[in-house]
Every structure is written in structure tokens, then in C-alpha cells.
Amino acid sequence: MxxxxxxxxxxxxxxxxxxxxxxxxxxxxxxxxxxxxxxxxxxxxxxxxxxxxxxxxxxxxxxxxxxxxxxxxxxxxxxxxxxxxxxxxxxxxxxxxxxxxxxxxxxxxxxxxxxxxxxxxxxxxxxxxxxxxxxxxxxxxxxxxxxxxxxxxxxxxxxxxxxxxxxxxxxxxxxxxxxxxxxxxxxxIIPTLPSLVGLKLKHYNGERIDPSIIGFGVRNVNATITLESGKKVCQEFGELTFRENGVEGPIIITLSRQIARLLSQGERLFLNIDFKTALSEQELDEKLLSELNIRGKEDLRSVLRAFLPHELIYLAIYQTALDPRKKASFVTSQERKEILAFLKHCQFEIIGDFGFEQAIVTQGGVDLKEINQKTLESKLIKG
Ligand SMILES: Cc1cc2nc3c(=O)[nH]c(=O)nc-3n(C[C@H](O)[C@H](O)[C@H](O)COP(=O)(O)OP(=O)(O)OC[C@H]3O[C@@H](n4cnc5c(N)ncnc54)[C@H](O)[C@@H]3O)c2cc1C
CATH class of the missing domain: 3.50.50.60 (FAD/NAD(P)-binding domain)
Incomplete structure (x- = not known):
């Protein structure tokens, strides 16, 4: 005993x-x-x-x-x-x-x-x-x-x-x-879900885009999660890391906690990344226009180097579907808008998370209404 x-x-x-x-x-x-x-x-x-x-x-x-x-x-x-x-x-x-x-x-x-x-x-x-x-x-x-x-x-x-x-x-x-x-x-029991966990993204394959992106961490970004209607669900500022089939890192795991239930209910959710938080859309557009003019003879990939680390350039090319060899002077205003959209609102659909295998904590479990808040004892079973 x-x-x-x-x-x-x-x-x-x-x-x-x-x-x-x-x-x-x-x-x-x-x-x-x-x-x-x-x-x-x-x-x-x-x-x-x-x-x-x-x-x-x-x-x-x-x-x-x-x-x-x-x-x-x-x-x-x-x-x-x-x-x-x-x-x-x-x-x-x-x-x-x-x-x-x-x-x-x-x-x-x-x-x-x-x-x-x-x-x-x-x-x-x-x-x-x-x-x-x-x-x-x-x-x-x-x-x-x-x-x-x-x-x-x-x-x-x-x-x-x-x-x-x-x-x-x-x-x-x-x-x-x-x-x-x-x-x-x-x-x-409140149904359990993985929480504080990386997110899987649709139409994103790090290996195919450029293997150097896998494990690459980007700092000072804003990550916003939105519904299909565009309504904002939550937002975090800080660092995220690209994986082979999704993203992880401090701000992503924080966001994952807030969207776990919505994801499990089958809600369509989107991750929007602002890579250039220090500049407004207008300021960034002016800078982009100026770089395209100054570097008229260079190709688009070279212009993008002024805005993005090497690891993200192929992601930009992949997402915008623009020709990286195109000379800067031939980039149209529509194409400039697409680059701007990538830099300020790079969007991916979230198709799930990395599961319990990689989750830091579990959400849900014993209903807190049945637990004594002061002693953490079960209200149903004595002892
Ligand atoms: C990768 C990672 C990093 C983390 N980093 C941090 C951090 O830096 N700081 C922080 O505060 N938290 C961190 N966490 C969260 C933290 O680890 C957990 O919140 C904490 O371990 C929970 O403690 P626990 O005792 O409730 O459960 P656990 O640590 O999971 O322990 C439960 C134990 O119960 C045993 N058990 C299960 N079923 C039975 C059974 N039927 N009979 C007998 N034994 C059983 C298990 O084998 C296990 O040993 C991290 C989690 C992960 C996964």
C-alpha cells in the first residue's frame, strides 16, 4: 500500500x-x-x-x-x-x-x-x-x-x-x-490535436523549388493566417523556417496552436508571408521600380538579389512563374506587381500539420470543467 x-x-x-x-x-x-x-x-x-x-x-x-x-x-x-x-x-x-x-x-x-x-x-x-x-x-x-x-x-x-x-x-x-x-x-475528453507544430503547405515542394531552401530560416517576417474569405485569423512577427513540404519555426508553431481546431474542422486556411515588413507596399514598389531601371541590362534573378537572400529567389520565381532570365528592362508593370505581391503577400494554402510525431504539445484532453482548478483533482473520482 x-x-x-x-x-x-x-x-x-x-x-x-x-x-x-x-x-x-x-x-x-x-x-x-x-x-x-x-x-x-x-x-x-x-x-x-x-x-x-x-x-x-x-x-x-x-x-x-x-x-x-x-x-x-x-x-x-x-x-x-x-x-x-x-x-x-x-x-x-x-x-x-x-x-x-x-x-x-x-x-x-x-x-x-x-x-x-x-x-x-x-x-x-x-x-x-x-x-x-x-x-x-x-x-x-x-x-x-x-x-x-x-x-x-x-x-x-x-x-x-x-x-x-x-x-x-x-x-x-x-x-x-x-x-x-x-x-x-x-x-x-475534448478531442486531442497536435499543437505547437509545423504546417504543411499545398503546392510547395522545397526539393523541387531549390534544395537550399530546406532548413533556411527567415527573420523579421510577418506571417498572417487567413480564411478563404480573406478574413484574418491570427498573425505573428518573427522567424520561420522552410522545410521540404512546409514551414516551422517560432512564429509558425505559435500560429499552429491558434488554428489547430479550425484545421481539424476542415476549414480552408492560408498562410500569407510578408518578407519586407520594414517597407510599405508603396515604398517597396518604388524601390523595385528603381532597381529594375538601374539594372535594366541584368536579368530578373539578379534584380531579385537586391530584395531576397539566395535561398528565397527560386521560391519567388516558382511562385510568380516569371522567367528568371528576362532582362529587367523588359519586366512589365503587371510582372512588377506580381513580384511585389510575392514580397508582401506570399500566399500558400495550409493543408495540415506535421502531426503528433513532431508536435511539441497536445491540445485537448480531459475537460477542464471536470478538474478542480485549485488542486488539479478530478471532480468525478475522489483521490
Ligand atoms: C521537442 C520538444 C521540445 C520541447 N521543449 C520544451 C521546452 O524547452 N520547455 C518546456 O517547458 N517544454 C518543452 N516541451 C514540452 C514539454 O516537453 C512537455 O510539456 C512536458 O514534457 C510534459 O510533461 P509530462 O510529464 O506531462 O509528459 P511527458 O514528458 O510526455 O511524460 C509522460 C510520461 O508518462 C509515461 N507514460 C505514458 N503512459 C504511461 C502508462 N500507461 N503507464 C506508465 N507510464 C506511462 C511516458 O512514458 C512518459 O515518460 C517540448 C516538447 C517537445 C516534444
């Missing part, structure tokens, strides 16, 4: 286990993979972005569609507490551009090791390679869990923390078990 069973030794499960063990509770931490914290170890490109120094009001703007739900949690445990928690574990932190906090060593692995070392030196029992298949509920109260195996085992406890993760990066172990277990005991 344990005081507490925690399902999943990811970021949430490990922290919960440390806190409960420090309180003197007898804890059983169950992990289905052979190693704990697999996702944690690849976070932040292997560096683990622990938190951010933004004030609560601004921090919440980055916390999904129901940020108010997190108020009570953040009131109890916020940025300073995160830094202190890891400092106590021996993980020194540094603040970087944009208020982002990382371990000073620059290694997510160190964050993981600090947590697992404390647990392994404590009375917490950790069971790896063990998958929880069922929550055992009697008369509306949790009494234990059942695990998979040649002989299914039952572990008893009056309290269970479900920390089995979502569905993103399934190779790390989070494969939707948490949602399934919650559903089986009666919770309503």
Missing part, C-alpha cells in the same frame, strides 16, 4: 514525486518506458527552456486557450519557485534573450539527472518498463492501478496522479494513455 501512485515519470511525474517524497509520503512512480524523462531530455533543443521571466499576465498569454484555469497554480508556484526548486537540486540557471530561463550547463540532461538522482536516493520506489493499463475505482474513489504484464499486477493507493503526458513525440512514451485512462473512469 502506497500513500501515492504517480503514473508517468516525465517532467510532471518527476516533480510530483520529489514534492510528495519530501513531504514524507510513500510514493510509487510507475513509468512504462525503460528510461524515465525521455521527452524532458530533448526539450529546448536539448537545453530545456525551464521557464520565462514574463510577468504572470503576459506569461498566461502563452498558455493555451484557457489560461485563467492556471491562475491558482501559478499563484502557488511560479517562475521564482521554479528557479529555487531547481537551484535546490543543484541546477544553476541563466536568463537568456526574451526572459527565457535555461540550465547554466545548457543541458536538459542535467535537469533530468538532478531530479532522478534525488528520487533514486530517496524512499520513492520507481518501477520502469511498467505500463499502467487501468485505474481501479470503487464507489467513486480511486483505490489503485493495474499494470500490464504476463501477470497483471495491482498496486493499491488512495491517491493517484495521472501524469502520463499527451500524445506528442510518441516515441518518448506519451501515446495517449493518460486520456484513455481518464476516459475509462468517466471523464469527458
Amino acid at each position: 502506497y500513500d501515492l501512485i504517480i503514473i508517468g515519470a516525465g517532467a510532471s511525474g518527476l516533480i510530483s514525486a520529489i514534492v510528495a517524497t519530501r513531504q514524507g509520503q510513500r510514493v510509487l512512480l510507475i513509468e512504462k518506458m525503460s528510461q524515465a524523462g525521455r521527452k524532458l531530455r530533448i526539450t529546448g533543443k536539448g537545453r530545456c527552456n525551464l521557464t520565462n521571466t514574463l510577468p504572470l499576465k503576459d506569461f498566461l498569454k502563452h498558455c493555451g486557450s484557457e489560461p485563467r484555469f492556471l491562475y491558482p497554480s501559478f499563484n502557488k508556484f511560479f517562475t521564482k519557485d521554479v528557479v529555487t526548486f531547481f537551484g535546490d537540486l543543484g541546477v544553476k540557471t541563466v536568463e537568456e534573450r526574451g526572459g527565457r530561463i535555461f540550465p547554466q550547463s545548457g543541458k536538459a540532461q542535467d535537469v533530468f539527472l538532478a531530479m532522478i538522482n534525488e528520487l533514486e536516493d530517496s524512499d520513492c520506489r520507481i518501477l520502469k518498463d511498467t505500463e499502467v493499463t487501468k485505474l481501479i475505482v470503487e464507489e467513486g474513489k480511486i483505490v489503485g492501478v493495474q499494470t500490464k504484464g504476463y501477470k497483471p499486477q495491482i498496486f493499491k493507493s488512495p491517491k493517484v496522479i495521472l501524469a502520463a503526458g499527451g500524445e506528442s513525440y510518441p516515441l518518448t512514451g506519451s501515446q495517449g494513455d493518460g486520456v484513455r485512462l481518464a476516459k475509462e473512469v468517466g471523464h469527458n
